[in-house]
Amino acid sequence: MNRFRFFLAFNVFLAIAFFVYFGFPEEWRKKPLLNILLIIHHAIGIVSLELTFMVYRDIPYAWLKTTATVISTYYYISMMITATFFGIRLLINLFRHPYLRKHPEKKRWIRLNRAHQSVIVLLSSYVLVTVGFINMNHLHTTSYETIIDKKGMPEDLNMVFLSDTHAGAGNWDSLYTQLEEQLTTAEPDLLIIGGDVFDETTCEEDIEKLTDVIASIHPTYGIYYVLGNHDDPEDEDALEAMAVAGAILCSDEKIVIEDTIQILFRSDDGMEERPSVEELFEQCDVDQELPVVVVQHRPTQLRDLAEHGADLVLAGHTHGVNIPMYLTVCHQADLVYGMKRFDSMTAIVTSGVSGWGFHYKFPAINELVSLRIQFE
Numbered sequence: 001m002n003r004f005r006f007f008l009a010f011n012v013f014l015a016i017a018f019f020v021y022f023g024f025p026e027e028w029r030k031k032p033l034l035n036i037l038l039i040i041h042h043a044i045g046i047v048s049l050e051l052t053f054m055v056y057r058d059i060p061y062a063w064l065k066t067t068a069t070v071i072s073t074y075y076y077i078s079m080m081i082t083a084t085f086f087g088i089r090l091l092i093n094l095f096r097h098p099y100l101r102k103h104p105e106k107k108r109w110i111r112l113n114r115a116h117q118s119v120i121v122l123l124s125s126y127v128l129v130t131v132g133f134i135n136m137n138h139l140h141t142t143s144y145e146t147i148i149d150k151k152g153m154p155e156d157l158n159m160v161f162l163s164d165t166h167a168g169a170g171n172w173d174s175l176y177t178q179l180e181e182q183l184t185t186a187e188p189d190l191l192i193i194g195g196d197v198f199d200e201t202t203c204e205e206d207i208e209k210l211t212d213v214i215a216s217i218h219p220t221y222g223i224y225y226v227l228g229n230h231d232d233p234e235d236e237d238a239l240e241a242m243a244v245a246g247a248i249l250c251s252d253e254k255i256v257i258e259d260t261i262q263i264l265f266r267s268d269d270g271m272e273e274r275p276s277v278e279e280l281f282e283q284c285d286v287d288q289e290l291p292v293v294v295v296q297h298r299p300t301q302l303r304d305l306a307e308h309g310a311d312l313v314l315a316g317h318t319h320g321v322n323i324p325m326y327l328t329v330c331h332q333a334d335l336v337y338g339m340k341r342f343d344s345m346t347a348i349v350t351s352g353v354s355g356w357g358f359h360y361k362f363p364a365i366n367e368l369v370s371l372r373i374q375f376e
Helices: 003-021 026-030 032-054 062-102 104-108 114-135 173-186 204-215 236-244 277-283 302-307
Strands: 139-148 157-162 190-193 223-225 247-249 253-257 261-265 292-295 312-315 338-342 345-349 366-375
Touching (some): 003 032, 026 114, 139 173, 139 345, 157 173, 173 204, 173 366, 204 236, 302 338, 302 345, 312 366
Parallel strands (some): 139 366, 190 223
Antiparallel strands (some): 157 366, 253 261
């Protein structure tokens, strides 16, 4: 997402902020002190969002970056959750009022007034954000095993797949430390990175921290990665740093491991000249008698890939079942999280190492995927 698109998204969020503001009790907005507090709350939150997503990489003070990230996380996530509850309340009232007119005796039921509803929603939202904030500081290793019923390596392939590192506002130093420790423990034969390595908030320090971690790993068969929708294909500094760290960028091309395992790397959905599945298989001269692994950022066209003979697909992008962001990705993905079979093909979608901008993830977890592949 470039800065112009963020600007558009930011204006949509402003509309949501107004919706939440007028969703609070009218008496709150009529009381000068409460009204001032509400306005200050929104003003500080909006400024923190601008700092985090529009000028973060240019902020020279670490304390200001951290402060902006924390405030924007609590403000945005709580605002989206509150807006969701207020929207549900609006829909309920559309049906409740006509029902009570027909059944006035039901008015005796215990009801919470608008002020009590707002307090409960706000407290619940901030509790959920706090849980997600704490959860964001922990990285997990999720292990899978799969069998590809084709001739491959005589031994199992120990692959580590990770995606959505989003080196930038969403990461704190502890996450880089955990990533290095768990990669070292996994001892992968092959390391694959599924895009959104960086994003719009990435600064030189973030690039250095992540590439230092990547450079510390020396898999037998190398390190390969694709770009995601938040990566800038024209960011020469980031691309060069990845190359120096030993990671090879691949786009709509094939690499072959041990003369048998074919790994196809697809460019992101947003690329204008992205080949179709059929075109990709043709230009990569895929041998259907040998294992076919496809790596792409977004978990889309999975059934199409299965029909064309892919045995395994690895993807990220969704960040898992992550409230409230889940609502924006569930209809765009063939699989939001985990492992699933599509005919004879296995698809794995990771929730990612980190998150975009906000220091929050719940109930999804930060993870890297340790995958053991067995062959015929």
